[in-house]
Amino acid sequence: MNKIEPRTLPGFMELMPNEQILFEQIKEKIERTYKKFGFLPLDTPVLELSDVLLAKAGGETEKQIYRFEKGDTDISMRFDLTVPLAKYVAKNYGNLSFPFRRYQIGKVYRGERAQKGRFREFYQCDIDIIGDEELSVINDAELPSVIYTVFKELGFDDFTICMNNRKILNGLFESLEQKENSVEILRIIDKIEKIGKDAVIEELQKINISRDSIEKIIDFIQINGATDEKIKRLQNLNIENETFKIGLEELTQVIKYVRSFGIPEQNFKVDLTIARGLDYYTGTVYETFLNQYRELGSVCSGGRYENLAEYYTDKKLPGVGISIGLTRLFYKLNELNLINANKKSISDVLIVPMIEDMTVPIKVANNLRNKGINTEIFLNNKKLKAKMKYADKLEIPYVIVIGEDEVNSGVLKVKNMRTGEEKETLIENPEL
Amino acid sequence: MNKIEPRTLPGFMELMPNEQILFEQIKEKIERTYKKFGFLPLDTPVLELSDVLLAKAGGETEKQIYRFEKGDTDISMRFDLTVPLAKYVAKNYGNLSFPFRRYQIGKVYRGERAQKGRFREFYQCDIDIIGDEELSVINDAELPSVIYTVFKELGFDDFTICMNNRKILNGLFESLEQKENSVEILRIIDKIEKIGKDAVIEELQKINISRDSIEKIIDFIQINGATDEKIKRLQNLNIENETFKIGLEELTQVIKYVRSFGIPEQNFKVDLTIARGLDYYTGTVYETFLNQYRELGSVCSGGRYENLAEYYTDKKLPGVGISIGLTRLFYKLNELNLINANKKSISDVLIVPMIEDMTVPIKVANNLRNKGINTEIFLNNKKLKAKMKYADKLEIPYVIVIGEDEVNSGVLKVKNMRTGEEKETLIENPEL
Numbered sequence: 060m061n062k063i064e065p066r067t068l069p070g071f072m073e074l075m076p077n078e079q080i081l082f083e084q085i086k087e088k089i090e091r092t093y094k095k096f097g098f099l100p101l102d103t104p105v106l107e108l109s110d111v112l113l114a115k116a117g118g119e120t121e122k123q124i125y126r127f128e129k130g131d132t133d134i135s136m137r138f139d140l141t142v143p144l145a146k147y148v149a150k151n152y153g154n155l156s157f158p159f160r161r162y163q164i165g166k167v168y169r170g171e172r173a174q175k176g177r178f179r180e181f182y183q184c185d186i187d188i189i190g191d192e193e194l195s196v197i198n199d200a201e202l203p204s205v206i207y208t209v210f211k212e213l214g215f216d217d218f219t220i221c222m223n224n225r226k227i228l229n230g231l232f233e234s235l236e237q238k239e240n241s242v243e244i245l246r247i248i249d250k251i252e253k254i255g256k257d258a259v260i261e262e263l264q265k266i267n268i269s270r271d272s273i274e275k276i277i278d279f280i281q282i283n284g285a286t287d288e289k290i291k292r293l294q295n296l297n298i299e300n301e302t303f304k305i306g307l308e309e310l311t312q313v314i315k316y317v318r319s320f321g322i323p324e325q326n327f328k329v330d331l332t333i334a335r336g337l338d339y340y341t342g343t344v345y346e347t348f349l350n351q352y353r354e355l356g357s358v359c360s361g362g363r364y365e366n367l368a369e370y371y372t373d374k375k376l377p378g379v380g381i382s383i384g385l386t387r388l389f390y391k392l393n394e395l396n397l398i399n400a401n402k403k404s405i406s407d408v409l410i411v412p413m414i415e416d417m418t419v420p421i422k423v424a425n426n427l428r429n430k431g432i433n434t435e436i437f438l439n440n441k442k443l444k445a446k447m448k449y450a451d452k453l454e455i456p457y458v459i460v461i462g463e464d465e466v467n468s469g470v471l472k473v474k475n476m477r478t479g480e481e482k483e484t485l486i487e488n489p490e491l
Numbered sequence: 492m493n494k495i496e497p498r499t500l501p502g503f504m505e506l507m508p509n510e511q512i513l514f515e516q517i518k519e520k521i522e523r524t525y526k527k528f529g530f531l532p533l534d535t536p537v538l539e540l541s542d543v544l545l546a547k548a549g550g551e552t553e554k555q556i557y558r559f560e561k562g563d564t565d566i567s568m569r570f571d572l573t574v575p576l577a578k579y580v581a582k583n584y585g586n587l588s589f590p591f592r593r594y595q596i597g598k599v600y601r602g603e604r605a606q607k608g609r610f611r612e613f614y615q616c617d618i619d620i621i622g623d624e625e626l627s628v629i630n631d632a633e634l635p636s637v638i639y640t641v642f643k644e645l646g647f648d649d650f651t652i653c654m655n656n657r658k659i660l661n662g663l664f665e666s667l668e669q670k671e672n673s674v675e676i677l678r679i680i681d682k683i684e685k686i687g688k689d690a691v692i693e694e695l696q697k698i699n700i701s702r703d704s705i706e707k708i709i710d711f712i713q714i715n716g717a718t719d720e721k722i723k724r725l726q727n728l729n730i731e732n733e734t735f736k737i738g739l740e741e742l743t744q745v746i747k748y749v750r751s752f753g754i755p756e757q758n759f760k761v762d763l764t765i766a767r768g769l770d771y772y773t774g775t776v777y778e779t780f781l782n783q784y785r786e787l788g789s790v791c792s793g794g795r796y797e798n799l800a801e802y803y804t805d806k807k808l809p810g811v812g813i814s815i816g817l818t819r820l821f822y823k824l825n826e827l828n829l830i831n832a833n834k835k836s837i838s839d840v841l842i843v844p845m846i847e848d849m850t851v852p853i854k855v856a857n858n859l860r861n862k863g864i865n866t867e868i869f870l871n872n873k874k875l876k877a878k879m880k881y882a883d884k885l886e887i888p889y890v891i892v893i894g895e896d897e898v899n900s901g902v903l904k905v906k907n908m909r910t911g912e913e914k915e916t917l918i919e920n921p922e923l
Contacts, residue, residue: 439625
């Protein structure tokens with residue numbers, strides 16, 4: 060028979076068992092943390108009607124969509140978890156309690172150009188808090204607490220949650236009468252770390268920003284110092300613009316409560332250059348960096364939006380949310396050897412029968428499993444050496460060999476595979 | 492702005508939060524049980540190359556596939572978890588340890604005709620044990636133990652795991668020189684419960700089975716009695732066919748060890764009419780029924796196959812596996828009110844601040860979360876009544892109201908929302 064070569068599509072992650080065990084552990088830690096903050100689970104379909112899913116999309120996003128017809132239905136695969144959330148909340152508005160706090164961990168799809176470390180199928184781990192008509196800004200301070208807890212749980216210490224408020228940026232541009240240039244200005248100032256201050260000034264001149272305005276913009280993005288100093292210097296700019304003032308007030312509140320939530324000073328900061336996508340976020344925005352690995356980019360981002368579901372409903376549904384791109388994060392951490400996929404088995408113990416009748420080995424497995432111990436029996440007829448090799452290769456922590464002697468005496472030897480130590484235990488009540 | 496109606500595709504399950512909580516609980520119980528038996532996690536892509544995914548498919552299956560082109564790549568959505576497993580094992584053969592025991596819980600896609608209770612996207616919860624060249628038949632006895640543990644965990648007692656061995660059926664038909672009619676014969680005898688014995692005889696006559704053979708077939712499928720009696724009566728048929736004999740020997744072994752695995756007599760039986768798909772299974776086959784709800788059909792099925800990945804590799808990879816169709820099972824159990832989606836919140840406690848400064852409420856939430864207690868703070872500015880209504884609606888078990896008095900005294904009242912009882916606790920060390 061002609062064989063078909065077993066291939067996996069490029070851009071689709073498929074892990075070996077030891078990596079998968081680690082991936083699941085990380086996913087579970089994120090999920091457990093989301094639950095600790097009382098977020099409700101949600102699981103929406105991977106497929107949606109194209110007109111529903113793409114109500115808001117456009118440009119680059121739309122090009123990347125996996126979209127097809129089945130029968131006469133125009134179907135698309137979801138490209139994030141936010142649009143399905145908007146649909147869900149609009150659809151079920153009357154049956155939900157607000158603020159609606161939900162988490163969703165699921166795969167999303169983007170047909171990007173294949174590239175190392177870029178994925179076409181990837182997990183997003185999202186939380187959002189949706190208000191009905193209004194949502195207190197203190198919620199914006201709670202999400203950094205979730206981010207902080209997640210990354211601490213994952214074993215990181217040296218990370219920074221960077222925060223800004225879009226109203227501050229918008230207010231500044233309004234005050235300079237540059238509102239219509241804001242997209243372009245943000246694009247340029249975003250490059251300051253790469254190209255330097257002078258090049259930024261040059262580019263701003265090219266789009267006809269006045270010398271005076273450029274000076275103010277540069278002054279603004281160069282504001283530095285500790286968090287409270289930054290806030291103070293923002294106040295001292297004396298910008299007479301309502302949007303700016305509200306933004307600064309919100310940021311001040313968020314910073315106050317971020318501290319109440321117990322996030323240490325070294326794990327958060329105000330970063331006035333963060334904007335994150337221009338047509339979506341309207342207030343607080345977040346980015347999170349592992350400081351020793353800035354090249355990863357932001358590992359957890361999000362922000363506040365005025366209206367989640369305006370394409371589907373007249374209800375005003377303000378919200379705030381964050382997202383962890385788990386697949387890419389896992390790939391990068393693995394590549395940098397920052398995580399170790401050293402667990403190769405789910406089993407705590409392997410039972411190795413060296414007799415023909417499996418009754419006793421099975422009994423021991425039952426007794427162990429009833430105690431909640433993950434147990435595996437090597438049932439294939441192999442030599443002892445081959446069976447032990449299996450245990451070695453999978454690094455199963457404990458092995459119990461069962462032969463005639465053990466069956467007759469009722470006494471077993473549990474071998475700790477790491478130390479080589481052996482301990483006696485009973486068939487009727489086995490313990491590791 | 493024109494609004495787009497927020498719709499979900501027909502045939503795609505999308506649950507309300509209380510239902511989703513229950514769904515997740517069931518999924519977790521299944522996963523925990525799979526792990527207890529030492530199965531390794533696997534997560535393959537939802538999308539595969541069409542030539543890889545459809546190597547074996549044909550007929551009805553192929554028609555139901557969601558298939559499309561992206562760029563010049565022909566892509567299909569997986570319709571089960573077995574074909575991706577075959578691809579994975581063939582692809583990674585050299586890096587896996589055998590027997591390879593894996594579980595996978597994930598969504599699969601079939602573009603079936605929309606119908607109540609039929610899903611186009613549904614979860615399958617699979618386990619398989621794959622051997623390299625050989626796989627002991629005792630593995631076939633372990634899987635019923637997994638099924639038994641899962642359904643006990645889910646709270647069921649009155650269920651039956653029905654077992655058969657395809658070699659027994661094939662051997663019988665070979666001995667009657669009806670091998671080439673076996674598909675048709677199985678189709679007919681499968682209907683005996685519905686149409687009765689006489690109609691089955693009539694249909695068998697129509698396809699020119701001899702009177703003598705029909706008698707033997709009817710005798711065979713009417714074999715009844717307790718498990719050991721059935722085995723004995725099968726032996727007494729004295730069918731001189733090697734396949735039959737091997738099948739009977741295997742079934743006898745499986746039954747012996749199913750007992751060793753501690754499955755009570757009332758939870759398993761031999762059912763000689765079970766065949767399950769004709770071109771795939773080659774030995775043991777399973778179906779599982781909730782006895783008071785036979786109309787659900789089999790809730791967990793599977794069996795033994797000679798060769799998992801013959802379309803991809805020359806390696807002989809025999810295996811045995813089972814699958815639970817979780818989405819359909821959940822839907823049916825919910826419809827029959829056999830499960831109660833009465834948990835409406837993930838939070839153990841809601842903190843209700845009645846002061847402007849949120850510092851203390853946040854501190855209490857931190858202290859509770861640090862103890863692993865799922866905690867939510869009502870941060871929006873509402874009247875006490877509205878906040879309590881939220882707790883009521885979500886049936887959050889405990890509520891802590893925090894006002895000036897509590898802040899000043901450092902003492903909190905924890906209200907048990909079910910009993911109405913109140914208990915005092917401390918801000919610095921809150922307990923439920």
